[in-house]
Amino acid sequence: MIQMIIKRDGRIVPYDREKIALAVLRAMKASGEGTVADAARVAEAVESALESRCGAEPPQIEVIQDMVEQELMHHEFTNTAKSYIIYRATRTRARESRTTLMKTIDEIASKDAKLSDLKRENGNIDGDTAMGAMLQIGAAGAKAYNEAYLLRPEHAKAQREGDIHIHDFDFYALTTTCTQIDIIRLFKDGFSTGHGFLREPQSIQSYAALAAIAIQSNQNDQHGGQSIPNFDYGMALGVAKTFRSQFRKKLTDVVADHLDDDEVEAQVAKAIEMTEVSFGQNALEPAEGFDGALTRHLYEVLGIESDVAAHLVARARRRAETQTERDTYQAMEGFVHNLNTMHSRAGAQTPFSSINYGTDTTPEGRMVIRNVLLALDAGLGHGETCIFPIHIFKVKEGVNYNEGDPNYDLFRLSCKVSAKRLFPNYVFLDSPYNLKYYVPGRPETEVATMGCRTRVLGNVYDPTQEISYSRGNLSFTSINLPRLALESKGDEALFLKKLDDMLELVAQQLLDRFEIQAKKRVYNYPFLMGQGVWLDSDKLGPYDEVREVLKHGTLSIGFIGLAETLTALYGKNHAEDPAMQEKGLEIIGRMRKFCDDKSQEMKMNFTLLATPAEGLSGRFTRLDRQRYGRIPGVTDREYYTNSFHVPVWYPIGAYEKIHIEAPYHALCNAGHISYVELDGDTAKNVEAFEQIVRCMHDEGIGYGSINHPVDRDPICGYVGVIGDTCPRCGRREGEAISEERMQELIKKFPQIKAFVGIE
Amino acid sequence: MTVESKQNKLGAGVGFERIRRITGYLVGTMDKWNDAKKAEERDRVKHSIAK
Ligand SMILES: [Zn+2]
Numbered sequence: 001m002i003q004m005i006i007k008r009d010g011r012i013v014p015y016d017r018e019k020i021a022l023a024v025l026r027a028m029k030a031s032g033e034g035t036v037a038d039a040a041r042v043a044e045a046v047e048s049a050l051e052s053r054c055g056a057e058p059p060q061i062e063v064i065q066d067m068v069e070q071e072l073m074h075h076e077f078t079n080t081a082k083s084y085i086i087y088r089a090t091r092t093r094a095r096e097s098r099t100t101l102m103k104t105i106d107e108i109a110s111k112d113a114k115l116s117d118l119k120r121e122n123g124n125i126d127g128d129t130a131m132g133a134m135l136q137i138g139a140a141g142a143k144a145y146n147e148a149y150l151l152r153p154e155h156a157k158a159q160r161e162g163d164i165h166i167h168d169f170d171f172y173a174l175t176t177t178c179t180q181i182d183i184i185r186l187f188k189d190g191f192s193t194g195h196g197f198l199r200e201p202q203s204i205q206s207y208a209a210l211a212a213i214a215i216q217s218n219q220n221d222q223h224g225g226q227s228i229p230n231f232d233y234g235m236a237l238g239v240a241k242t243f244r245s246q247f248r249k250k251l252t253d254v255v256a257d258h259l260d261d262d263e264v265e266a267q268v269a270k271a272i273e274m275t276e277v278s279f280g281q282n283a284l285e286p287a288e289g290f291d292g293a294l295t296r297h298l299y300e301v302l303g304i305e306s307d308v309a310a311h312l313v314a315r316a317r318r319r320a321e322t323q324t325e326r327d328t329y330q331a332m333e334g335f336v337h338n339l340n341t342m343h344s345r346a347g348a349q350t351p352f353s354s355i356n357y358g359t360d361t362t363p364e365g366r367m368v369i370r371n372v373l374l375a376l377d378a379g380l381g382h383g384e385t386c387i388f389p390i391h392i393f394k395v396k397e398g399v400n401y402n403e404g405d406p407n408y409d410l411f412r413l414s415c416k417v418s419a420k421r422l423f424p425n426y427v428f429l430d431s432p433y434n435l436k437y438y439v440p441g442r443p444e445t446e447v448a449t450m451g452c453r454t455r456v457l458g459n460v461y462d463p464t465q466e467i468s469y470s471r472g473n474l475s476f477t478s479i480n481l482p483r484l485a486l487e488s489k490g491d492e493a494l495f496l497k498k499l500d501d502m503l504e505l506v507a508q509q510l511l512d513r514f515e516i517q518a519k520k521r522v523y524n525y526p527f528l529m530g531q532g533v534w535l536d537s538d539k540l541g542p543y544d545e546v547r548e549v550l551k552h553g554t555l556s557i558g559f560i561g562l563a564e565t566l567t568a569l570y571g572k573n574h575a576e577d578p579a580m581q582e583k584g585l586e587i588i589g590r591m592r593k594f595c596d597d598k599s600q601e602m603k604m605n606f607t608l609l610a611t612p613a614e615g616l617s618g619r620f621t622r623l624d625r626q627r628y629g630r631i632p633g634v635t636d637r638e639y640y641t642n643s644f645h646v647p648v649w650y651p652i653g654a655y656e657k658i659h660i661e662a663p664y665h666a667l668c669n670a671g672h673i674s675y676v677e678l679d680g681d682t683a684k685n686v687e688a689f690e691q692i693v694r695c696m697h698d699e700g701i702g703y704g705s706i707n708h709p710v711d712r713d714p715i716c717g718y719v720g721v722i723g724d725t726c727p728r729c730g731r732r733e734g735e736a737i738s739e740e741r742m743q744e745l746i747k748k749f750p751q752i753k754a755f756v757g758i759e
Numbered sequence: 760m761t762v763e764s765k766q767n768k769l770g771a772g773v774g775f776e777r778i779r780r781i782t783g784y785l786v787g788t789m790d791k792w793n794d795a796k797k798a799e800e801r802d803r804v805k806h807s808i809a810k
Contacts, residue, residue, distance in 0.1 A: 117793050117794050352784070384776070384787075385778045385785065385787075386785075387778075387784070387785045387786070387787060390783070390784070422778065422780060422785055423785075451783065452782050452783020452784060453783055612782035612783050613782060617795055617796075617799070618793055618794060618795025618796070618798075619795075621795065637798065637802065638794060638795045638798040638799075639795040639796070639798055639799045642782070648799055648802050648803040648804065649802040649803070649804060650804070651804055652806060653806055653807045653808070653809060653810075654806035654807065654808050655808070655810060657806055673783060675780070676806050677803055677804065677805050677806050678805060678806065678808070679805045682805075682808055688808050691808070692808065705780070707779075707780050707803075709777070709779075710777075710778040711775050711776065711777045711778070712775065712776040712778070713775055713776075714773055714775075714776060715769070715770040715773055722775050722777075726775070729770075731770055733774050733775050734770075734771065734772050734773065734774055735770060735771070736769045736770045736771035737769050737770050738769065739769060742769055
């Protein structure tokens with residue numbers, strides 16, 4: 001006779017047969033078979049099985065559950081047995097995740113980030129601050145919940161064991177990744193941030209301020225980076241407004257001085273108005289004949305002789321231009337400062353922001369591009385390099401690529417700035433897979449990138465809207481490619497089979513997540529959808545489901561470690577042997593074809609991503625080393641190589657690296673980037689720098705940037721390469737310099753605003 | 760503060776700031792990177808521009 005049982009936590013409690021019957025009945029109901037009497041019969045059978053097995057000893061709860069499974073099978077309730085087994089497994093998973101969760105929270109709460117890899121997973125969150133730690137605890141809780149309750153068991157297993165990595169898993173149940181914010185559409189007639197309504201801006205300063213607010217507001221609705229695809233075109237409208245009002249002000253001033261009359265404002269405004277009626281709005285470069293007409297109107301309205309009036313108009317134009325240039329620089333400087341100091345998301349993280357520009361050839365657009373580059377070049381208050389936003393320069397033949405192109409001077413300037421500040425990066429509109437979408441005069445068809453590489457352009461869901469603006473990635477999951485290769489032990493056919501299976505698994509998981517995202521309503525995304533930032537969301541009401549409009553976004557399958565994959569399969573990577581390059585392109589081409597086929601099948605945008613490896617490359621490698629040991633060229637480092645890159649440690653020339661990586665850009669339509677590493681001296685050579693950018697363009701790279709060391713001594717303000725000693729003040733790291741030496745430096749470098757680090 | 764102690768303080772304990780790009784983002788110090796990314800940065804070799 002059983003009297004007591006042992007619970008999981010070791011407590012001994014009275015035995016109750018009714019409880020077994022109830023659990024059985026619950027399972028029966030779930031599978032739609034059996035009655036109350038059947039449940040009682042099974043419970044009875046369980047009891048006698050327990051008695052014969054345990055005798056007088058109190059049984060463990062696990063044993064009782066095993067018996068329930070067994071007796072359900074005996075009594076031919078097969079479906080009920082299955083649902084009972086699944087129920088048990090789910091409960092076990094939930095329990096285990098709770099235990100892991102508590103350990104994780106313990107680590108977050110009590111360990112210093114220096115000692116905790118976990119806390120340094122995302123380099124942009126400071127896990128040592130209260131808000132940063134709170135953010136990490138929240139993320140850990142969300143992850144545990146998502147794994148236990150939202151993932152299918154096969155997806156949870158793949159994620160847990162490192163076959164795949166579901167990115168931004170903490171946000172799995174909540175939102176989507178990123179958007180290209182079309183600021184022109186957003187600013188038109190003003191917008192609401194949720195904390196108040198902002199009128200349509202009227203000057204370049206307020207355009208720039210609102211651009212920063214737009215990024216911050218949208219950041220609260222999504223977990224990824226935020227980007228502006230048309231920074232130059234958008235800000236140009238603000239420049240135009242500033243110029244018009246400055247011109248009127250300056251003309252009023254010079255006319256007032258000339259006539260020695262302070263009451264001329266209304267007449268001057270009238271003269272300008274009359275001119276604009278026939279010649280269109282005044283601008284940095286007004287319509288031909290504008291100034292002549294204005295001169296005549298000044299005579300009509302105020303009786304100023306035409307030669308004098310012409311002189312006054314010219315002077316006003318010069319002064320307004322100078323003032324507008326100055327205002328634009330300050331606006332750009334403010335914008336960059338703003339994005340570097342602004343916090344969002346519980347105060348722990350600076351928004352991940354990007355701005356794209358380079359192709360607006362109007363004088364206003366050019367003024368924006370020039371000044372944002374100059375602000376970037378100047379750096380922050382003490383000359384520090386700006387971490388945000390990411391600047392992306394759009395390169396296009398006929399616009400800025402060749403000598404004689406209208407913005408060629410700005411392309412050159414961008415190279416000079418990037419050689420000093422690491423930004424801008426370059427996106428290449430002429431690469432065939434970008435060019436095919438490009439329509440002159442429609443900037444929304446120009447490729448733009450966001451964050452570290454994401455790109456959205458083609459649109460299977462709605463082929464009439466193959467544009468960059470107002471769209472973005474919904475979610476992405478990366479495949480551990482080297483794992484598949486290691487499991488295949490050199491068997492290519494087996495590898496490809498495993499790859500196909502894994503692609504299918506990830507596609508299903510992305511669709512599962514889409515289902516969660518699609519059920520959200522407009523009010524769940526108050527800015528992104530509520531303010532119409534996302535494509536077609538302006539056609540929805542606040543309680544509408546976002547399902548259909550979300551389909552403009554992409555579901556992306558990523559991968560890392562092509563180099564290690566090739567080495568595991570064939571013994572060499574794609575930089576070491578041209579035959580391996582062919583194999584590499586076959587593998588990645590196969591993945592792309594899967595995405596294209598799946599897109600057609602679902603009429604949704606499945607795209608292939610060259611995953612930026614933050615957080616996961618170390619984890620995959622660690623797990624694979626535990627399983628397969630230390631394999632040279634595969635698991636013998638702490639990380640897997642970023643996407644299709646030539647390994648960072650592999651000695652290779654810049655041009656050859658670009659040549660090898662370029663064909664993969666065409667395949668990875670969700671996003672890609674190639675890097676070239678230069679030493680400090682080469683980077684300072686702007687000609688050499690530009691040659692590398694040109695090589696990227698000519699080889700068909702989609703997105704590229706050049707890395708070089710950028711160091712700064714906060715004591716003397718030197719920015720450049722610093723080895724052991726600072727080239728300017730001669731001190732070593734942490735070393736003090738004398739007061740006399742400091743006085744010498746201040747005399748010698750008067751342009752440095754402040755020498756910091758000393759109180 | 761005496762002149763002597765002030766002299767000793769100018770820059771004492773102040774390190775150099777080293778900006779690096781990690782998965783597309785710039786980072787001011789390497790303290791906050793995870794171990795694998797630190798290793799990756801350490802292993803990077805420069806690419807020659809000789810054709
Ligand atoms: Zn120095």
